[in-house]
Amino acid sequence: MLGKLFLNHYEAVAVILFGIGMTNLLLQRNLIKKIIGLNIMDTAVYLFLAAKGFVEGRAAPILISNGSGGWLNSSDLYVNPVPAGLVLTGIVVSVSVTAFSLALALKLYEYYGTLNIDEALMKMTEEQVELETTIEKAEEDVLAS
Amino acid sequence: MHEELKNIWKNFFNWVLGNGPRPENEVIPPDPPPDLPFTQKPQDKYSRFHEATIKERYEQWLEIHGLHIFSILYSGLSILTCVVIVCLLLATVAELPPFGHERNPANNEVIRRYVEHGGHETGAQNIVAGLILDYRAFDTFGESAVLFTAAVSVLMILGASRRNKLNKSPSLKSETTSRNFLQRGPPSLDEPILRGVASLSIPAILMMGCVVVINGHLTPGGGFSGGAILSTALILASNAYGPERVHEFYNERTFIVSSSTALMIYALSKGYSFFTGANHFHSIIPKGTIGNIFSAGLILPLNICVGLIVAGTLYTFYSLFSKGDL
């Protein structure tokens, strides 16, 4: 297995990065770090995919002129273009998602003053309790008067 | 022997309940020095004449150590998850077809056609550009839609609310804006070096971006990377000359109109292509000769549209994130 992993070293590194990124995304408590984890996870997948398209000894998928007005288009010359296309799409998706989640994180910070969801939850429940007690007090006051 | 056991048990029981005499082996806390101010003296509850019940002790302990334990648990859990996922995937990777081998399942007839006929079928020299904007154009259309969705959502989340708040309390307006702006000093006024460099480099960056966009079907790059480069020119301009100057020609309305129009052109031209393709109609769009600027059918205009959308969207992101408005 180790030998095979050594052979597939790009993929192996990619899945390690994927694991790290996903763990960050799931279990970091700070939102900014979660989002960085998301980015690491996405780039790891893209690395995996790009490594899958690589073929030893072939050129980048841009047609090369054969010197007499034609183009060399033998499929033995170029690496697989499909992963590159998919990853291009994926990068756009990941930057969109990053921007969106950062915007939400800023909004959360605006409301709670923290980037930690658990803390935000705690603050919210505290606020609710406070609100309820003030309402109860107000009601009691009304009743007393 | 029996009595002793009973005694020990009784002492233990009392210790748990928190009443009765102290066990022999308990460490007596030293008395506080007499000159300590009254507020810092240990409370009655914790003096050595009163013992806490086990519940109180547990709560006290939890209060002090709970967060710590929780974070240790959290990081332990995260490391465990990481290790499990990584091991599972590593085992999978070891089974996969070998890296860089030309007989892998992915190198099949699909790739052969892309490479061998991609040139004259799409007219693009850059096979990847032909792939994403012609063979698999639906994905790319979806990708632009993702960008559009994200831009609209960010605009909604950061843009609209701020305006509401300002409307509610106009007195706060100057204060909040200045606080957000001045955190790093005023960006525009006293920075001759920045402005000098910007005036030199902005045309160069714009040129570079345009080249990358326009040559997307010939060389690496294309609408997306070119658009990102163009947006950096806008960001630089906004930093050097102040956001107000950029705002004069690029505001929310411009953004929405330009990106909606560009996306619309994109959608309609791709829709035409999808429609004719599926119904086996002949498309009137010429492919041109490979290698020329005006070749590859729709790819050049599509790249320009994507470039516009991306440049606008990324600048919008920048603008919304830095000052919460466009």
Next chain:
Amino acid sequence: MIIIEWLLLIFLIVCAIAVSISKNLLNSVIIFMNYSLVMAVIWVLLRSPDLAITEAAVGAGVTSVLFFLALRKIGQIGHEKENQNKN
């Protein structure tokens, strides 16, 4: 060539772990920026120049700028004291 490849790959892993354990958010973002740049180099090695350009412009450029702006907005840049409880 192979040595460079391995160095870059190991650098990636180190960066990823460093991002996760770094206490300062600004450091994390800077490390992540380096990570993206190295990723761009790796894509050149994998013969995908399109990806390399895009990653350099987007991953190292725009995404990092967004992160910096977000950090500035929440006052994490320039106010070191606040960072301690926000790790």
Next chain:
Amino acid sequence: MINIFAFNIPFASIFLLMITAIVTPLLPKKNRFNEKFSCCVIGLVAILSAYLLYALTNGGQSLAFNFSMGHFPAPWGNELRAGPLEAILALFFCVAMLLSLTGNFSSTAEDIAPNRRQIFCVLVNLLMASLLALTYTNDLFTAYVFIEINTIAACAIVAVKEGAGTTRAAIRYLIMSLVGSGLVMIAICLLYDLTGHLLMQNMHGAIQVLMVTKEYTMPLTVALALITVGLGIKSALYPFASWLPDAHGTSTNASSAILSGLVLKGHIFTIIKIFYRVFGLDVIHYLRMDTAIFIFGLVAMIMGSVHALRQTNIKRMIAWSSVAQVGYIFLGVGLNTVAGVAAACLHIIIHACVKPMLFTAAGGLSAVAGHKKNLHELMGTFYINRWAGLGLIAGAFSMMGIPAFAGFASKLSLTMASFDHPFIVWSLATLATSSVLNALYYVPAVIVVLTKNKNAQNKITAPEPTTLYKFSMFVFLSLNFYLGLFCMPLLRLITRGVNVLQ
């Protein structure tokens, strides 16, 4: 074969919605014109889908066709695929979306600031377009891209109602969804590497070859498991459903209805497509994924109801009930037979009609109780807004599985599907338990709503429900009875659709 008009409908419906989304920001905001315009477009798409269904099943035949997106045939270009099942789902998705929007037309105006409503329209259109694309697509990577659109749009329509709670809910939802997307993406990469294709039927062929040669069994299993977990997170399969009650409970009524009724279903249908178009029944069985799904379904049915029992907030209760209902769908999928999948699809449709009705009704009831959402505060609200009360009662009876209501039909079909299956005892026992649990929390809600409030001073003078609200509720109710009483023709159609799905 099929006429050229019907042939272009799948493409046209996705495109119409996309273009509507793109032009909506340019339309005038006055008089809520853009919202009405979006509703009209969705209605138009519903009519088109109905016509497509008619054309596909006309005269006893069941057709399916592939629509190549562009000038290049199957393994090279993208493709859409439409069969009876896709057409039915598209029809019901459009109807449910339209009714959720019209039914909550006034509550949307209360909850969402005017300058955000336009963007809400854009997002709704994008969401609908992505749902239809997920329904029709024949290509895994396209599915991934549209899943992402779906995710962002769904999170954004949670956050569209301004407030601290919705922001928090949206972030939780987003993070869980992103984990799911990551898993789906890496699974798609694995599948691409093993098969060399992205189109579903080509992948299916390559996997059949791999199964014969017994190569790469382990990576295939891992890929399948990752895809199932990834999409399971997005479709709120029980242990991964922790995001759901927050997201569905805090957002505005229209968003809750859309999320619960449609977004979950889009992902579940993607799972079904991947199972039956990419892998195939026998491969799923060989890789033991059917048992796993079945067990997840059982657990979800019980645990969703148990969680719902503990809620006091009516919207959160309905949200947790969604988790249980998703369990029913996965139970059907886990049976791994044509009848099971057909029952699951029937339940998708029924739940897509009933859950938006419940949310709309709950919204109407809490509106008359002064926007309070706790159950005990809704006492006697039936007598103030009778349409909403009727909706809640019908929805509750439907979820309990009372005969003549929609939910009964799906339970019946699930029971019938599990008859000649080794897991019959388990599935029947869980169906019974889950129905009892459903009754345990829905019946008190109904009783509270029907109890006359003696405290006259608490009486709130509520505005009369709008005509649009009454109309939507009426359509919801009639759909509910239609599905409950005459579901057999629909089930037959679905079975035909499932048969041509592979």
